[in-house]
Amino acid sequence: MSLFFDILAGSLMAAGLIFFVGTVTGMLRFPDFYTRMHAGGKGDTLSTILILLGAAVHVSEDFFHDPIHQWGVLLVMVKILGIAAFLMLTSPTSTHALMRAGFEDAHETDETVVDKDQDGPSLEELQSRTWEERS
Amino acid sequence: MELLTLTAQFEWILGKSNYWASTVLLLIGLHAMISKNNLIKKLIGMSIFQTGIILFYVSAGAKHGAQIPIVHYGHDSHESHDKAAHAAEHAADAGQQVAEAAAPAANHAANHAADATHTLGETLYVNPLPHVLMLTAIVVGVATLGLALAMVQKVYAAYGSIEEDEVLDAIADSTADSTVDSTVDRTVKGTPEA
Amino acid sequence: MIWQLDLILLIFLVITALISLRVRDLLGASMVFGIYSFLICLLWAGMGAVDVAFTEAAVGAGVSTVILVATVYHTRRVTGGHKRASGMKVLSLLLMLVLGGVLLHASGDFPALGDPTSPANDHPVAQYYIEGSYQDTKVPNLVTSVLADYRGYDTLFETVVVFVAGIGILAVIGVPTARMRREEVCGDTAQFGEDSDLIILQTCRLVVPVLQLFALYVIAHGHHSPGGGFQGGVLFGASYILLALSGGLREALRRLSESMSFRLAACGIVIYAGFGLLCMALGSSFLDYAILDSILPGGVAMARSHSMLIVEAGVGFTVTTILFVIYANLATRGKLEGGL
Amino acid sequence: MNGFILGVALFMLLLVGALLYRVCVGPTAIDRIVAVNAIGTKTTVLLVLIGLLFDDVGMFVDFAVAYGLLNFMGSLAAARYFQRSERRAEADLRHPLPIQSNGGDA
Numbered sequence: 001m002s003l004f005f006d007i008l009a010g011s012l013m014a015a016g017l018i019f020f021v022g023t024v025t026g027m028l029r030f031p032d033f034y035t036r037m038h039a040g041g042k043g044d045t046l047s048t049i050l051i052l053l054g055a056a057v058h059v060s061e062d063f064f065h066d067p068i069h070q071w072g073v074l075l076v077m078v079k080i081l082g083i084a085a086f087l088m089l090t091s092p093t094s095t096h097a098l099m100r101a102g103f104e105d106a107h108e109t110d111e112t113v114v115d116k117d118q119d120g121p122s123l124e125e126l127q128s129r130t131w132e133e134r135s
Numbered sequence: 136m137e138l139l140t141l142t143a144q145f146e147w148i149l150g151k152s153n154y155w156a157s158t159v160l161l162l163i164g165l166h167a168m169i170s171k172n173n174l175i176k177k178l179i180g181m182s183i184f185q186t187g188i189i190l191f192y193v194s195a196g197a198k199h200g201a202q203i204p205i206v207h208y209g210h211d212s213h214e215s216h217d218k219a220a221h222a223a224e225h226a227a228d229a230g231q232q233v234a235e236a237a238a239p240a241a242n243h244a245a246n247h248a249a250d251a252t253h254t255l256g257e258t259l260y261v262n263p264l265p266h267v268l269m270l271t272a273i274v275v276g277v278a279t280l281g282l283a284l285a286m287v288q289k290v291y292a293a294y295g296s297i298e299e300d301e302v303l304d305a306i307a308d309s310t311a312d313s314t315v316d317s318t319v320d321r322t323v324k325g326t327p328e329a
Numbered sequence: 330m331i332w333q334l335d336l337i338l339l340i341f342l343v344i345t346a347l348i349s350l351r352v353r354d355l356l357g358a359s360m361v362f363g364i365y366s367f368l369i370c371l372l373w374a375g376m377g378a379v380d381v382a383f384t385e386a387a388v389g390a391g392v393s394t395v396i397l398v399a400t401v402y403h404t405r406r407v408t409g410g411h412k413r414a415s416g417m418k419v420l421s422l423l424l425m426l427v428l429g430g431v432l433l434h435a436s437g438d439f440p441a442l443g444d445p446t447s448p449a450n451d452h453p454v455a456q457y458y459i460e461g462s463y464q465d466t467k468v469p470n471l472v473t474s475v476l477a478d479y480r481g482y483d484t485l486f487e488t489v490v491v492f493v494a495g496i497g498i499l500a501v502i503g504v505p506t507a508r509m510r511r512e513e514v515c516g517d518t519a520q521f522g523e524d525s526d527l528i529i530l531q532t533c534r535l536v537v538p539v540l541q542l543f544a545l546y547v548i549a550h551g552h553h554s555p556g557g558g559f560q561g562g563v564l565f566g567a568s569y570i571l572l573a574l575s576g577g578l579r580e581a582l583r584r585l586s587e588s589m590s591f592r593l594a595a596c597g598i599v600i601y602a603g604f605g606l607l608c609m610a611l612g613s614s615f616l617d618y619a620i621l622d623s624i625l626p627g628g629v630a631m632a633r634s635h636s637m638l639i640v641e642a643g644v645g646f647t648v649t650t651i652l653f654v655i656y657a658n659l660a661t662r663g664k665l666e667g668g669l
Numbered sequence: 670m671n672g673f674i675l676g677v678a679l680f681m682l683l684l685v686g687a688l689l690y691r692v693c694v695g696p697t698a699i700d701r702i703v704a705v706n707a708i709g710t711k712t713t714v715l716l717v718l719i720g721l722l723f724d725d726v727g728m729f730v731d732f733a734v735a736y737g738l739l740n741f742m743g744s745l746a747a748a749r750y751f752q753r754s755e756r757r758a759e760a761d762l763r764h765p766l767p768i769q770s771n772g773g774d775a
Contacts, residue, residue, distance in 0.1 A: 013673075105751050154432075230393025242604070260459050261377040264457070275494075284400040331719065337679070374720075402753065
């Protein structure tokens with residue numbers, strides 16, 4: 001039983017670490033702000049949640065050993081899951097806010113990542129619009 | 136340090152690392168406060184200086200292998216600890232020494248009241264005194280940072296710059312033209328207007 | 330103590346401090362200072378100083394970065410080259426070399442990190458707090474009992490310092506005429522977050538109530554877990570700052586106006602000091618809670634425990650409101666409208 | 670299991686160190702802010718892991734919750750900074766102020 005929990009917690013944490021490595025690689029290697037944001041926004045949230053789930057599983061192990069005396073660890077587990085839930089809420093929000101901020105700060109895209117054949121206004125045209133026009 | 140083994144040398148370095156780090160932080164902060172031209176940079180330097188001091192205090196209270204300074208709360212639940220405390224109190228009522236009634240940190244005590252005879256001294260706790268001093272210092276630090284930032288904003292409103300040399304130039308100019316009053320007047324009037 | 334973590338964190342800390350001072354863009358520098366605060370919070374946690382780490386977490390993530398950004402917004406974002414400072418820089422470097430040499434030389438005499446028998450840890454006062462305070466006060470969190478009971482004077486006057494800082498900000502950048510006008514402005518029916526981003530607004534609508542409840546929990550549960558008046562107060566203040574960041578400062582001020590803030594802040598200190606005076610009135614020393622045994626339930630130790638709760642609540646009032654006042658004034662250059 | 674958790678924590682800390690490179694080189698403020706945001710969320714996780722290492726996670730989880738709730742305030746403030754600056758600049762273009770460009774709060 002203990003081995004099962006250890007393996008589950010360990011694999012969740014390892015998966016989280018793999019995604020975090022991806023996040024860091026993306027943030028270090030990608031050419032422009034928007035692509036770095038893409039790596040940072042998605043990978044960061046997912047890896048955080050995975051590692052927190054691993055921690056929650058690890059904590060809950062005590063409960064299954066001795067449910068009568070150790071039920072208090074469930075509270076800790078719920079708190080850890082609560083952190084995961086709130087990070088799932090707040091981290092994309094800050095990604096959204098930052099993306100919008102970078103857009104308004106008129107960051108340019110790297111030419112290697114732009115699809116030239118797309119329809120619609122280009123990024124520069126959009127950025128040159130005023131606030132009222134945009135919203 | 137003659138003829139120390141590699142491990143002993145490493146341990147010596149580890150034992151002093153906190154002092155070195157806090158010294159380096161103090162120096163960085165003080166250097167920034169003296170030599171940086173920008174007032175906000177000076178304030179960041181001030182905060183770094185402050186954390187250097189806090190680091191010195193907190194690390195002075197750290198102990199190897201110690202528990203966090205919260206008594207009778209091991210890695211298990213509230214409930215079993217309450218039980219442990221009750222068991223310990225019953226033991227005290229039964230005529231045992233008061234010192235034994237101090238709640239044990241070992242979680243097994245919840246199940247075995249007879250085991251509830253660990254004194255507090257057996258568990259090593261981190262020294263709480265530096266924590267208390269520094270905890271208040273952090274909150275006071277952010278309040279003083281706010282006050283200092285307010286002064287920065289006031290300086291900017293009065294002289295149009297937060298660079299130290301430009302502010303000094305502006306002061307020198309206004310004194311040379313003896314128009315210091317008019318400068319201040321304009322901005323003070325201008326501020327609520329804008 | 331986990332020495333591997335501590336060592337890496339100390340190195341990162343120095344690197345981050347250098348980065349935040351090197352960056353020319355002040356907005357970037359403020360945010361880098363946020364990382365500095367994250368790392369130092371981890372360092373406190375690694376050293377077992379949970380209450381300090383909690384305070385640093387709340388202050389660093391919630392307040393200090395935001396007020397730095399607010400000041401950068403109202404001043405100038407980019408800092409220029411150094412025209413005249415080079416002479417001062419050389420002088421300062423020399424001074425740092427001398428001072429650093431002295432301090433590093435002195436560090437040879439200090440006890441090693443984590444030594445349980447070092448003078449600071451071996452001192453009878455520290456020993457007494459660890460061994461005796463639980464029996465004296467029935468408060469498991471030693472930091473809370475030392476903070477609010479044994480060193481009550483210290484905490485009382487730290488709280489007063491926070492209050493005075495709030496008054497100081499009002500004196501430095503408060504604009505009286507605009508304040509009078511604001512009374513009318515706040516009376517009108519501005520919609521919640523009319524100029525804000527929808528996504529941010531909805532997220533904050535979820536987060537702010539949870540944050541406020543959590544802050545109350547932190548104040549109330551500070552006896553049994555890390556927390557207390559300072560931490561809970563900072564969290565509560567941060568919740569109002571979050572409200573102001575998402576839905577506009579006007580909305581936050583409608584919930585907690587500035588005059589009400591100062592009234593509550595004064596209330597907090599009156600609660601704290603009044604409790605001390607109550608002890609005097611009952612015939613004991615100032616802030617000697619043991620005498621309150623006669624009016625509070627549950628024995629001498631529990632009287633001290635309950636008194637601490639009330640005192641922490643007073644601290645919480647002051648810290649909450651003053652931090653919000655600091656933000657509100659810094660974000661608007663004292664005008665309490667417009668601004669960040 | 671404790672050794673594994675310590676390894677995870679140290680590895681994460683080293684990756685945070687790699688992110689410090691992005692913080693250091695920039696190139697602009699918002700690139701740094703993205704890295705700050707990532708480091709902030711990882712701080713939350715590291716707090717929980719340190720709690721596990723101390724075998725007392727119930728005590729550490731409280732301020733991890735505080736971090737989870739608060740760590741987007743910095744990016745929120747920065748985003749608001751950019752939004753407000755642009756609107757202020759637009760307002761200044763429409764109604765140029767005679768003396769100082771900082772005078773108008775849109």
